[in-house]
Amino acid sequence: MITVGEVDDARNGFDPSKLLTDWDTGSTSLLPDGRVLRSFEVTAKDREIEIAPGIMFPAWTYNGRVPGPSLRATEGDRLKIVFKNDGSHPHSMHFHGIHAARMDGISGAGLIGPGEEFVYEFDAKPFGCHLYHCHALPLKRHMHKGMYGVFVIDPNPTLHPEHEAAARSRLFGTPENAGWQELVMVMNAFDTSFDGENEVYAVNTVAHAYVKKPIRILRDRPVRIYLVNVVEFDPINSIHLHGNFFDYYNQGTTLTPTLKTVDLITQCQAERGILEFHFREHEPGLYMFHPHQSEFTELGWMGMFDVVEAVT
Amino acid sequence: MNEAVQPQPHATTALPVERPGRANLLWIVVPLAVLGVAIAWLMAADPLSGFRNGAPPVEKLTFERTILGSDGLRLLLRSGGSQPMTVAQVQVDDAYWQFTQEPPGPIARGSTAWIRVPFPWVLGEAHAVKIVTNTGATFEHEIAVAVPTPTANSMSLVTQAVLGVFVGILPVAIGLMFYPALRGVGRNGMVFLLALTVGLLAFLLVDAVEDSLELAGQAAALFQGPVMVVLVATASFLVLMAVGRRHGAPSGLALSTFIALGIGLHNLGEGLAIGAAFASGAADLGIFLVIGFTLHNITEGIGIAAPILKVRPPLRAFAALTLLAGGPAVVGLWIGSLAYAPQWSALALAIGAGAIMQVIVEVSSQVLRGTGSPHGLLAPSAVAGLIGGVGVMYVTAMLVKI
Numbered sequence: 001m002i003t004v005g006e007v008d009d010a011r012n013g014f015d016p017s018k019l020l021t022d023w024d025t026g027s028t029s030l031l032p033d034g035r036v037l038r039s040f041e042v043t044a045k046d047r048e049i050e051i052a053p054g055i056m057f058p059a060w061t062y063n064g065r066v067p068g069p070s071l072r073a074t075e076g077d078r079l080k081i082v083f084k085n086d087g088s089h090p091h092s093m094h095f096h097g098i099h100a101a102r103m104d105g106i107s108g109a110g111l112i113g114p115g116e117e118f119v120y121e122f123d124a125k126p127f128g129c130h131l132y133h134c135h136a137l138p139l140k141r142h143m144h145k146g147m148y149g150v151f152v153i154d155p156n157p158t159l160h161p162e163h164e165a166a167a168r169s170r171l172f173g174t175p176e177n178a179g180w181q182e183l184v185m186v187m188n189a190f191d192t193s194f195d196g197e198n199e200v201y202a203v204n205t206v207a208h209a210y211v212k213k214p215i216r217i218l219r220d221r222p223v224r225i226y227l228v229n230v231v232e233f234d235p236i237n238s239i240h241l242h243g244n245f246f247d248y249y250n251q252g253t254t255l256t257p258t259l260k261t262v263d264l265i266t267q268c269q270a271e272r273g274i275l276e277f278h279f280r281e282h283e284p285g286l287y288m289f290h291p292h293q294s295e296f297t298e299l300g301w302m303g304m305f306d307v308v309e310a311v312t
Numbered sequence: 313m314n315e316a317v318q319p320q321p322h323a324t325t326a327l328p329v330e331r332p333g334r335a336n337l338l339w340i341v342v343p344l345a346v347l348g349v350a351i352a353w354l355m356a357a358d359p360l361s362g363f364r365n366g367a368p369p370v371e372k373l374t375f376e377r378t379i380l381g382s383d384g385l386r387l388l389l390r391s392g393g394s395q396p397m398t399v400a401q402v403q404v405d406d407a408y409w410q411f412t413q414e415p416p417g418p419i420a421r422g423s424t425a426w427i428r429v430p431f432p433w434v435l436g437e438a439h440a441v442k443i444v445t446n447t448g449a450t451f452e453h454e455i456a457v458a459v460p461t462p463t464a465n466s467m468s469l470v471t472q473a474v475l476g477v478f479v480g481i482l483p484v485a486i487g488l489m490f491y492p493a494l495r496g497v498g499r500n501g502m503v504f505l506l507a508l509t510v511g512l513l514a515f516l517l518v519d520a521v522e523d524s525l526e527l528a529g530q531a532a533a534l535f536q537g538p539v540m541v542v543l544v545a546t547a548s549f550l551v552l553m554a555v556g557r558r559h560g561a562p563s564g565l566a567l568s569t570f571i572a573l574g575i576g577l578h579n580l581g582e583g584l585a586i587g588a589a590f591a592s593g594a595a596d597l598g599i600f601l602v603i604g605f606t607l608h609n610i611t612e613g614i615g616i617a618a619p620i621l622k623v624r625p626p627l628r629a630f631a632a633l634t635l636l637a638g639g640p641a642v643v644g645l646w647i648g649s650l651a652y653a654p655q656w657s658a659l660a661l662a663i664g665a666g667a668i669m670q671v672i673v674e675v676s677s678q679v680l681r682g683t684g685s686p687h688g689l690l691a692p693s694a695v696a697g698l699i700g701g702v703g704v705m706y707v708t709a710m711l712v713k714i
Contacts, residue, residue: 001407001408001409001410002408002410003401003408004401004402004408004410004411052400052401052408052444053400053401054398054400054401054446055400055401055444055445055446055448056446056447056448057448190448192444192447192448192449192450193448193449193450195450199403199444199448199450207408208408295406295407298406298407298408299403299406299407299408300408
């Protein structure tokens with residue numbers, strides 16, 4: 001069974017269906033040495049969001065949405081993230097990536113109070129499917145209040161001649177990449193009663209959103225999911241795909257799968273990876289996906305792919 | 313009161329009595345007007361806004377009834393929050409379920425609403441219902457053992473009536489059957505039997521107050537359970553004392569009737585509790601338990617018989633006493649299994665406690681009169697009776713407490 005009613009996406013200011021493909025690639029310019037300088041602007045804000053029909057949650061957000069903006073860069077870019085704190089508590093952006101200690105987003109390294117601003121600067125490496133989150137204390141509270149987002153670094157094909165085709169298919173903006181149906185999925189959960197247990201589980205915040213509005217998938221184009229687990233309080237999350245198997249790239253830092261032909265993977269807190277699969281040989285229809293922790297499924301983390309023939 | 317002072321009608325006319333109408337009316341209107349102005353000012357000017365610190369409203373939900381049927385679960389919720397409460401979602405066993413609410417919308421403070429969940433519950437197993445409100449607060453209700461809730465059909469009413477007869481009417485009747493045998497007792501024997509009655513009543517009083525407070529604790533906070541129990545018991549005690557003493561201290565058949573009434577009210581509460589436990593699957597009413605209740609309550613019949621040993625009432629009086637003391641158990645079972653909310657059982661038990669207090673006072677004074685001594689309750693036969701009464705009740709209660 002699923003939650004009763006509809007969530008008001010307009011009031012929330014974000015639509016789970018659009019979050020799936022909503023990438024923030026920042027603004028780019030060229031540095032004197034010819035490298036790309038990619039700048040992002042992120043602002044922390046307090047915001048009440050509706051996480052399941054009728055259930056309001058006093059969230060802390062990046063740019064007013066949970067999960068925060070899905071930042072996407074290319075391997076080797078110079079990154080500049082201008083972070084403002086318009087919230088009521090100290091916040092930071094701690095990136096999973098390679099960077100200097102003073103850019104780490106912990107206390108004394110970019111953890112800023114309300115009204116302050118900080119600029120994180122580092123190189124985009126290693127390529128993969130990563131995340132960023134607030135590292136203010138208490139960590140658990142700042143995480144489950146909604147301060148997290150996806151941070152994808154696409155591989156630079158010229159740096160990976162042995163797997164150039166795979167790298168090109170991952171690189172945002174290339175024709176090879178455009179052939180894929182790419183989706184961002186952040187597995188999250190909310191402890192609405194603040195008792196250390198989650199009342200609502202979801203992928204991309206809104207319980208059962210993709211059951212009520214299945215994700216449309218064209219049968220003849222491959223699917224790639226950037227999957228990140230940020231659930232608090234439960235150590236493990238997972239995803240299971242119905243009627244199909246996928247290849248998995250743990251943390252996305254390789255161009256060959258780390259697991260081939262599986263229909264379930266597990267992720268610890270902050271673990272993430274890339275799923276690749278297709279429905280070319282399937283008949284159209286609704287294909288479910290959910291974690292195989294039945295409890296999470298029945299508390300909101302469940303969705304459907306609506307596989308359809310290509311529109312001619 | 314033998315040497316009562318002669319009434320002096322002229323001594324009490326000091327208060328002026330002229331022009332009562334207008335002035336009195338004015339002094340009713342003025343305080344009410346002040347109250348009205350104060351409320352209007354509070355609402356308009358909101359002088360207490362400084363207390364508002366951003367805290368969410370206090371939320372409180374009480375589950376008053378749970379009905380398990382072929383169409384799933386039905387729950388009666390009573391809202392007791394500082395603001396009207398909104399049920400956003402319903403979980404059963406940590407899973408969101410479809411539900412409907414009747415009447416829909418926010419539930420005002422003190423109001424109730426029914427929640428229907430088409431949940432396929434499993435016979436004999438436990439389930440947990442969790443209500444999630446719009447603020448994300450949760451309220452949990454455990455269904456310890458899922459059994460279908462009895463419905464008001466003739467079959468179940470007859471079954472419950474039979475049960476009520478065994479736990480209420482039959483034991484009182486059996487106790488009263490000792491009447492001929494007890495008639496021959498002497499003065500000490502009489503004191504013993506009356507003291508025995510006081511002892512058993514004392515046990516019932518403690519039992520009723522304890523059960524009543526426990527049930528009151530399960531009721532919604534706005535009923536102020538414990539306060540209600542104490543006040544209702546006291547009021548019932550005072551009313552029955554006043555009624556009983558209109559023509560002097562009751563004795564004989566009148567006293568027996570009051571004892572039967574007190575025991576009857578207690579049995580009503582007991583019936584409500586058994587019926588509710590039965591309906592919720594919390595009690596397995598085995599034969600052993602029913603026999604236990606029967607044994608436990610036989611003493612009540614002896615207690616009712618004690619004051620009438622020397623008066624020889626007509627046979628129909630015995631029938632009436634039996635029905636008065638035992639009949640309410642049947643009614644209690646019916647109501648308890650069909651329409652159960654803890655505050656009503658607490659109320660019935662509290663009224664019963666007051667009634668028992670009254671008969672304790674009256675039977676004790678009968679003991680005092682019987683012994684002819686102000687320390688009559690300390691006479692060996694009386695002490696033996698008191699201990700015997702409490703002891704028998706306590707030991708037989710072991711058969712029924714699980």
